[in-house]
Amino acid sequence: MPDFQTEKDLVRAAHRAIDSAGAEACSAALAIHLSPQCHWRGYAPFYEQIGPEAIAESFWGPFKRAFSAQTRREDVFFAGKNEIDGFAGTWVVSMGHLMGLFDAPWLGIQPTGKMAFLRYAEFCKVADGQITEVAFYIDIPHLMMQAGLQPFPPQTAAHLVQPGPATHDGLLFDPQDAAEGEATLALINSMISDLGSWNLGLPLEEELRRTWAEDMIWWGPAGIGATYTIERYAKQHSGPFRAAFGDRSSTGHVARLAEGHYGGFFGWPNFTATHKGGFMGLPAGTPERPAEFRVIDIYRREGDKLAENWIFIDMIHFLRTQGVDILARMAEVPRT
Incomplete structure (x- = not known):
């Protein structure tokens, strides 16, 4: 190997x-x-x-x-x-x-x-x-x-400078046990399979418990924020996000890999979806103008569950697909 x-x-x-x-x-x-x-x-x-x-x-x-x-x-x-x-x-x-x-x-x-x-x-x-x-x-x-700007309405979760892994072991400079990486990738794939359907027939929190630890931390991007525990993640991001979008496309990853207890992927885009209205204060979109999400996700596995997830979403590009340019809007706004 x-x-x-x-x-x-x-x-x-x-x-x-x-x-x-x-x-x-x-x-x-x-x-x-x-x-x-x-x-x-x-x-x-x-x-x-x-x-x-x-x-x-x-x-x-x-x-x-x-x-x-x-x-x-x-x-x-x-x-x-x-x-x-x-x-x-x-x-x-x-x-x-x-x-x-x-x-x-x-x-x-x-x-x-x-x-x-x-x-x-x-x-x-x-x-x-x-x-x-x-x-x-x-x-x-x-x-x-x-820098004191507020490009979005109030976030559903918390805004803060985000730390690294709780276990402080994320720098895998040395060789790792191949079996650990295989286990991490398999768990990420199981989560993707659940997430990709948005329709497992389970209550959202029960669905999440299939692959996530109860005390999971979801380190989301500015505009959404970070959230802690399955219950709060379902309430502060996953539930509102699913309610706001429909017609989700299949996943379009360019790379997906894992080593040791860490793994991740990126897509260009990850997926597209039709905005039904309300997300980040935006009006509804149309099927002719779908929202496009370019995303990097990094995960830490603990045992047989995902414990932490760092998410990078190109929010500027997403908003541009919905007719909003926050760079232009914020350029002339003084700091608060």
Whole structure:
């Protein structure tokens, strides 16, 4: 069984290179480990970029000019074979925060001069000694809220800077027991099967108990928030979300993998659905204009249940599919 050490070492080296690079050196830093045609999928407004130079010009350079003393605070790191392509490709996953001093405007958001945390989750495909694909999701609305902006109506759950795993064991730099990863992936697949139907014929809390621990924590994105325990998750997110959407499409994951007690996936998009009205204060959509959800999910398994879940939803893109541009709306709003 592969231990993924070569791929992990390459991604860690790529992180060191970009983390230590100045704003003007980002393209050269990325070119060390990314292929010339690396396909980068990012959170709106960055969307898709091809190659180190485009990635640097669209995201890393402007970000580093806005955030001084930038550092990476990583909470989860694992690798695995991708179930979606028949376990052919190898991906490495990283999750945590990019922390820095918010010293210059970024995306129209005015700086605070204070430390700020940008949530991130990243999937890197490694092939032939290079990173050939990247999914890089961040939580820009969470940063807006740290800067005193309120881009959404009141959230159903809690807004806070989110910690890493309760067990403090999410950095899987060393080889892991393959059987543990297989168990984690199987549990994630069971949960996806339950979730994908939205119609198991069980009360929602009973459905959730099939794969989730009673004291689960769902670390949701800004606009929804974080929630704790099955009962509160059902009340504060899952129930309202299911009630607000119909005509859910099938799941469209690009990569799904697990190692040890950690696993996750990303989709482009994960699914589409018709908004029936009320979610985040939005009016109803139409089948001709479905809501599109681009999502990264990271999970921690404990025993035979999922205990923690970190969710990254491209809320800016989702809202754009519904005719709302919160970046444009928030650009001129003073901090509260």
